[in-house]
Amino acid sequence: MSSRPFIKMHGLGNDFVVVDARTEPFALTDALAKAIADRREGVGCDQLLILEPPANGSADVFLRIRNHDGGEVGACGNGTRCVAALVMGELGREAITIETNAGLLRAKAAGPGLVTVDMGEARLGWQDIPLAEERDTLHLGIDNGPLADPVGVSMGNPHAVFFVEGVEKLPLAELGPALEHHPLFPERANIGAAEVIGEDKLRLRVWERGVGETRACGTGACAAAVAAARRGLTGRKVEVVLTGGPLTIEWLENGHVEMTGPVATSFHGVLNGEFLA
Incomplete structure (x- = not known):
């Protein structure tokens, strides 16, 4: 497997490894997700966030979420804010829609370093x-x-x-x-x-x-x-x-719940092919 770039981000210390798979698919298993999240032998994170092309035509990106143990989950609030900031920056927009397994989430800029996400209905x-x-x-x-x-x-x-x-x-x-x-x-x-x-x-x-x-x-x-x-x-x-x-x-x-908070980028890196294999 070839190497893959990633971005390390966090929201209030809840940290993420973000991999962009919108143009090149990322073959990810539970074991590989867990290895990337490992804080001693991998990059280390609470969640691994994978950006994929959206299936819904009204969304700007699909967000796939893996927990620290490698399992897939439907929602991650701090991670959604981080991805929203990243994609809004790419698109030069103040608002986007993110597709997740929990539904469509709408996000908007809320000031310097702040993002608001409508997390959907409780x-x-x-x-x-x-x-x-x-x-x-x-x-x-x-x-x-x-x-x-x-x-x-x-x-x-x-x-x-x-x-x-x-x-x-x-x-x-x-x-x-x-x-x-x-x-x-x-x-x-x-x-x-x-x-x-x-x-x-x-x-x-x-x-x-x-x-x-x-x-x-x-x-x-x-x-x-x-x-x-x-x-x-x-x-x-x-x-x-x-x-x-x-x-x-x-x-x-x-019935919807809006969440507003900060996002930050820690560093950019590369997952080498030997590790991914």
Whole structure:
């Protein structure tokens, strides 16, 4: 296999390897995706993002997303912002449409280094998340130690949001894996631990399925904002403070969720043919 250029980008420390496969297909297996994401022997990233030609005529690019463990997922909020900034820069435009396995996402420039993405509609039905059985998604009825009574939300991927006190001291690495793999979640789940720290302000930590705890999770921030509004803990527009920094999330009256935050490019590189083989 010939060498392939890539771009290393991040949104609030949630980092990505971006490979452009729009003109030359990229033969990617789960094992190769995992190898690229490996932080010791590969480039290292939370997610690998592949740019492909869109199937939908109204989209500017198709975004394929691989998690750190090599598995494919439908949505990645911080990654979508990074790709939006990249493609808007290429096209010289202030707004684009990105096709994903979770649907069409519309993005626009929101100021220097900032991008807003409409992450689509927050889905709240138990089948949408999905759950293994019918449950009230406002009170899922599962727990692990101090994490109890989560809210279920789908943002194109499954989330369980727990509201806690003392989130900074929470042993999330000990509690997250069992909840990620709980039998209630047939596709596993992203586990969010959120604390209300001010008026319309949340502090959030996320154990991301297939990744572990990340410095930032865009869909997790969207899910936490929706969950907090559903519980009456905040209004529909909140600041979500992640370990890597803040995102502004608004749950619109039409059910869609808009996310605004920064993007950055770390470096450009090349995956050599020997590694890819």
